[in-house]
Amino acid sequence: MKKILIWGFIIILLGLCAKSCIRRDIPETYPKNIINSELENIAYPDTNKNVTINGVDYLQSQAPVGVFGGELVISTIGEGPKTFNPCNSKDNTSSSMAGMMYDGLVTTDPRTGDVIPQLAKSFSIDGNEYMINLRRGIKWSDGKPITADDVIYTYEEIVFAGLGNTATRDMMMIGGKLPVLEKIDDYTVKFTTSKPFAPFLRMLSYQIVPKHYFKPYSDKGESVFNAFLSPNTNPQEIVTNGAFRLKEYVAAQRVVFVRNPDYYKINTQEEKLPYLDKLVYLIVGDTNNEILKFEAKEIDVLGIRGSNVARYKIKEPTSDYTMYNLGADTGTMFLVINLNKDKVKPIKHKWFSNRDFRAAIDWAIDRKAMVQNVAQGVAEPLFTAESLNSIYLNKYIKGHPSDKNVALNSLEKAGFKIKDGILYDSDGNRVEFDLYTNAGALEREAIGVMVKQDLEDLGMKVNFKPIEFNSLVNKLTNTRDWDMAIMGLTGSPLEPHDGKNVWQSSGPLHLFNQRPQGWNGNDRLEWEKELDEIFEEGALKLTFEERKPLYDRYQTIIYDQKPIIYLYSPIRITAIRNKFKNIFPTPLSGLLYNLDEIYIGGKE
Numbered sequence: 001m002k003k004i005l006i007w008g009f010i011i012i013l014l015g016l017c018a019k020s021c022i023r024r025d026i027p028e029t030y031p032k033n034i035i036n037s038e039l040e041n042i043a044y045p046d047t048n049k050n051v052t053i054n055g056v057d058y059l060q061s062q063a064p065v066g067v068f069g070g071e072l073v074i075s076t077i078g079e080g081p082k083t084f085n086p087c088n089s090k091d092n093t094s095s096s097m098a099g100m101m102y103d104g105l106v107t108t109d110p111r112t113g114d115v116i117p118q119l120a121k122s123f124s125i126d127g128n129e130y131m132i133n134l135r136r137g138i139k140w141s142d143g144k145p146i147t148a149d150d151v152i153y154t155y156e157e158i159v160f161a162g163l164g165n166t167a168t169r170d171m172m173m174i175g176g177k178l179p180v181l182e183k184i185d186d187y188t189v190k191f192t193t194s195k196p197f198a199p200f201l202r203m204l205s206y207q208i209v210p211k212h213y214f215k216p217y218s219d220k221g222e223s224v225f226n227a228f229l230s231p232n233t234n235p236q237e238i239v240t241n242g243a244f245r246l247k248e249y250v251a252a253q254r255v256v257f258v259r260n261p262d263y264y265k266i267n268t269q270e271e272k273l274p275y276l277d278k279l280v281y282l283i284v285g286d287t288n289n290e291i292l293k294f295e296a297k298e299i300d301v302l303g304i305r306g307s308n309v310a311r312y313k314i315k316e317p318t319s320d321y322t323m324y325n326l327g328a329d330t331g332t333m334f335l336v337i338n339l340n341k342d343k344v345k346p347i348k349h350k351w352f353s354n355r356d357f358r359a360a361i362d363w364a365i366d367r368k369a370m371v372q373n374v375a376q377g378v379a380e381p382l383f384t385a386e387s388l389n390s391i392y393l394n395k396y397i398k399g400h401p402s403d404k405n406v407a408l409n410s411l412e413k414a415g416f417k418i419k420d421g422i423l424y425d426s427d428g429n430r431v432e433f434d435l436y437t438n439a440g441a442l443e444r445e446a447i448g449v450m451v452k453q454d455l456e457d458l459g460m461k462v463n464f465k466p467i468e469f470n471s472l473v474n475k476l477t478n479t480r481d482w483d484m485a486i487m488g489l490t491g492s493p494l495e496p497h498d499g500k501n502v503w504q505s506s507g508p509l510h511l512f513n514q515r516p517q518g519w520n521g522n523d524r525l526e527w528e529k530e531l532d533e534i535f536e537e538g539a540l541k542l543t544f545e546e547r548k549p550l551y552d553r554y555q556t557i558i559y560d561q562k563p564i565i566y567l568y569s570p571i572r573i574t575a576i577r578n579k580f581k582n583i584f585p586t587p588l589s590g591l592l593y594n595l596d597e598i599y600i601g602g603k604e
Contacts, residue, residue, distance in 0.1 A: 039324070044111060044584050050121055051266070056137030057121045059265045061273060063582045066599030068271075071278035072580065074592070075290050075299045077440045078469040079252055080283045084238065085229035086207040087154075087214075088164035090508075091473055092490065100257050100279065100595075101240040102207035105132055105151065110589035113494050115201050119146065119208055119241065119264075123201070130191040130201060131184075138264040140210045141240045148183045153211035155181055157218055163225050167501040167508055168206050171199070174540070198542050199497040213239040243274045243596040255281040265596055275599035286440035300580065301592065304573040305443055306375030312575060320579070326572035327587040328380065328388040331491045333444075335361070335435075335451060335484060335565045336476075339513045339525075343480040347429050352483075356414035358562040363410065364454045366402035371568050374446045378573065382566040385503075385558045389587065390493040392548060394555040407458055423459030432461035433483040436475065439466035444486050447567060451486065480514050486567075487511070493588070496551045500535045503554060512563035527557050 046062040076093050083089055086098035105120040117123065121135045138146050159169050160178050172178055177194040184190055193200055217228040229238065235246040243265065244257035257279040265273045282299055284290045294302040297320075304312050304323065316323055337358060341349045351357050367381035383399035386392050408418070415426035423431040435452060437444040445466050452462040467475075475482045489509070492498045501507040505528045506515055513528065524532070531554055538550040558564060574591045576583060582597045592598070 039326075039585060039587070042584060047109065047116065048265075050117070050135075051270075052136075053266075053270060054137075056264075057135035058138075058270075059118070059135070061265060061267050061597050063267070063584070063594070063597040065267050065269055065271075066275045066582055066597070067601050068275050068599070069277050070275075070600040071280055072276055072301070072595070072598065073280040073282060073299045074301045075282045075284045075293065076255075077284055077286060077290065078438070080249070080255060080281075081231055082470055083229055084231065084233060084246060085164065085225075087158050087209060088226055088229075090165050090477065091469065093469075097246075097255060097257075097281065098207065099242070100244040101238065101242040101246060102209060103242050104205040104207050105134075106201065106204045108202070108205070108589065110584070110586045110593050113588055118205070120204075123204075125201065128193045128196045130193075130204070132189050132191070132204070134187040134189070135264060136187050138241075139262055140213075141238075141245055141260055141262065142210075142213075143262075144210070144212060144239075146208070146210075146241060147186045148189045149186075150208055150211045151189050152181055152183055153215060154206070154208050155179075157215070158209070158225075159206065161218075163218055163222060165508065168203060170504065170507060171497060171500045172203055175536070195540055196542060197539055198547070199495055199539055202495060202498075208241065210239045210241070244279055247278075252283055254283060257281075263596065274596035276595070279595065284440075287442040294575070297577075300577045302575045304575055306378035306570065309376065309378050309573050312573075316575075321575040321577050322583075323573060323575045324583075324585045324591060326574060326585055326590060329570045329572050330387050330389065330493050330588070331488050332382060332385065332387055332569070333447075333486070333488045333567050334382075335365070335486055335567065336511050337361070337484050337563055337565070338480070338482055339563055340480050340515075341523075342516075344483065347425070347427075348433055348483060351425060351431060351433075354414045355561060356410045357416070358565070360407040360410035360414070360458065361455060362562050362565045363400070363403050363407040364458055365451060365565065365567065366454055367399075367568055368401065370447055370450055374443060374450070375568065375570055379568045379570045382569045383559060384555045384566060385499070385564070386496065386551070386555055387491050387493055388569045390491075390496075391544075392496050392551040394552040394559075396552070397555060397559050402454070404457060411458065418459045421459055422461075430461065431459070432463070434463045434465055435484045435486070436465050436467060436472055436482055437486040438469040438472050440469070443570075444488075448486050476511055477508065477514060485511075496547075496554070497535065497539050500539075503531045503535055503558075505529070505532055527561050531557060 048062060049060045051058050051060045078093060081094040081097045082091060083094050084098055086102045089095040089098050103118050105118060106115050107118040109116045119135060120132050122133045124131045134148060140146055158164060162169055174194050174197055180192045182190045218225050231249055235248060238246055240260065243260055243263050245260050247258045248256040259274050259277055263272055263274065267273060282293065284293060287305065293299045312323060337352050338344050339353055344352060371377060371379045371381060380388055381399060382388065384394055384397050417424055425431060435448060437448045448464050452464045455462050476485060489502065502509045504510060505524045506519060506521060534550050534554045538547050541547045576591060579600050581599050581601045584594060585591045
C-alpha cells in the first residue's frame with residue numbers, strides 16, 4: 001500500500017469491467033524470475049473461505065489443522081518500534097508490529113496477488129463505486145462489534161484528515177480529490193472515487209482501527225494523536241482486531257505478542273486461530289548478533305545474507321532448519337543524494353544538484369564487486385527504481401559496469417578538477433560530504449565502505465557514518481539534515497503506484513528533495529513535474545498495456561537524473577526451524593505471512 005523505510009506491502013494492478021466485476025490486467029503468468037523452482041513442489045492449501053456460524057461471519061483457513069500452543073521467536077535489528085499506532089508508522093519495524101494487531105478490509109492472496117477479503121466478507125466494483133460488505137458478528141478485543149462506523153472513522157477522521165502517516169491519503173487522491181464514503185448500513189460501506197482508479201481496491205488494505213478507542217485522541221489533534229500508542233503504552237489498554245495482541249514491550253530487548261482468543265479466523269474444525277500462544281520479537285543489535293542467536297536457538301527464523309548462504313546450505317541436511325529461496329528481493333537498495341536546497345549547505349547543493357556530478361558517482365560505484373564481495377554472488381546489480389521481479393521493470397535499462405574514466409570525464413564536464421589526488425570544484429572547494437546508513441545492518445555497512453572507497457578513488461572525501469535506524473529516518477524525513485545515505489524501501493513487483501509517496505514531489509518519502517508540510521510546489525524541477533504527471537496519469541489507466549509505457553518512462557527519468565542510484569538486488573534466503581508447520585512460502589509474500597496458521601508439531 002505504501003513504501004516504507006526498511007521500509008511490505010504487495011499491490012496488484014486491478015482494472016475495472018463495465019459489468020460490476022474485477023478484471024486483472026496483468027499477464028496470466030508471472031515473469032520467470034518471480035517463479036522459484038524450489039517452491040514449485042510445495043502443496044499450498046486452498047484459498048480461505050467464508051463460513052457463517054451462529055450469525056458470525058468467520059474467515060476459514062483451509063490449511064491443515066494444527067496444534068495449539070507454543071511460541072515463535074523472531075528478531076528485529078535496531079532499537080525496536082517507534083509506535084504501535086498503525087496509522088502513524090513510518091518504518092518497517094513499527095509497521096510489522098502494528099500489523100500483528102490490526103487488519104484491513106482486504107489483503108493480498110500470497111500466491112496469486114489477487115485482492116481478497118479480510119475484515120470485509122465480500123466486495124464488488126461498479127465503475128468507480130466500491131461496495132464493501134463487512135463480516136457480521138466479529139469483535140474488537142474488548143468485545144465491542146466491528147461495524148461500518150469504524151471504517152468510516154478510520155478513513156474520514158484519520159486517513160483523509162491527514163493524521164499520522166499521510167502516504168495513503170496522498171495515494172488515494174485523484175486530481176486533488178479524495179474518495180467519498182457512504183454508510184449503507186451497519187455492515188456495508190461504499191467508496192466512490194472521482195474517476196475509475198486502477199490501484200484503489202488494494203489501498204483498502206489499510207488497517208481499520210476502533211472508533212471508540214482512537215477517537216478521544218484523534219479529536220485532540222495531530223500532536224496528541226502522534227503520541228498515542230507510543231511504546232510506553234500499557235499493553236492491556238490496547239484494543240485490536242488482529243490475530244495477536246501486545247503483551248509486553250521491554251525497550252531494546254523484546255516485544256511479546258499473545259494470541260487474540262476472539263480472532264475472526266477459524267480452522268476447518270471451527271476452532272479459532274491463531275495456533276501459537278505467543279510471538280516474540282527479540283531486538284538484536286546487529287546481523288552478527290542475530291546469527292549468533294539463531295545458532296544458539298534463541299530465535300527460530302533467520303534471513304541469511306549472501307556471505308553465509310553456502311555455510312548454512314552445507315549444514316542444512318543435518319540441522320534442525322529448512323532454507324527457502326524466495327527469489328529476488330521485492331524491495332530496492334540504493335544510494336540517495338540530498339537535493340534539498342533549503343537544508344544542504346550551498347556549496348554541497350551546487351555539487352549535488354549537478355546531474356554530471358551524480359552521474360560520476362553512478363559510474364564510480366562497482367556493483368559487480370558489491371555482488372561478489374558483500375552478497376557473495378547471491379544478488380544481481382540493480383539500475384532501476386522497480387525491483388528485478390517487477391512486471392513493470394523497464395528492460396531497456398541495461399545499466400553499465402563501473403568505469404572510473406567515465407566518472408572522471410563527468411566530473412570534468414561539471415567543472416571539477418583533481419589536484420594531488422584531491423577533487424576540487426570550480427571555486428576551489430574540496431569535495432567532502434557525509435554518507436549515512438543504519439548501524440547494525442552489516443550488509444549496508446559493508447556497502448557503505450565500498451562506496452566510500454569508490455568515491456575516494458575520484459578524489460572525494462567521504463565521511464561514512466552508520467547511525468541508529470530511527471535517528472536516520474528522522475534525518476531523512478524530518479530534519480532533512482544529511483548529504484547522502486544508503487537505504488532500502490519495501491516494494492511491490494505488481495503495482496508501481498505504491499511508490500507514489502516516493503516519487504510525487506510532495507510525497508512524505510520523496511527523500512532526495514523532501515519538502516516541508518504545506519509546501520506549495522512552486523520550485524519543482526522539470527523532471528519532478530513529469531514524475532508527478534506520470535503517477536497521476538498511471539493510476540487512471542486501467543490496463544497493463546496502457547500503464548507500462550508510463551512506468552517505463554518514470555524509471556528512465558530516475559536512471560537519467562540519478563537522484564537515487566540503485567545498487568543491487570539480493571536473493572532472499574530464509575531459514576526456519578523444522579518444528580514449525582504450515583509453512584507455505586511464496587515469492588510475493590515471503591515466509592511468515594500466515595502466522596495465524598503456523599503451529600508447532602512433529603520432530604525437528
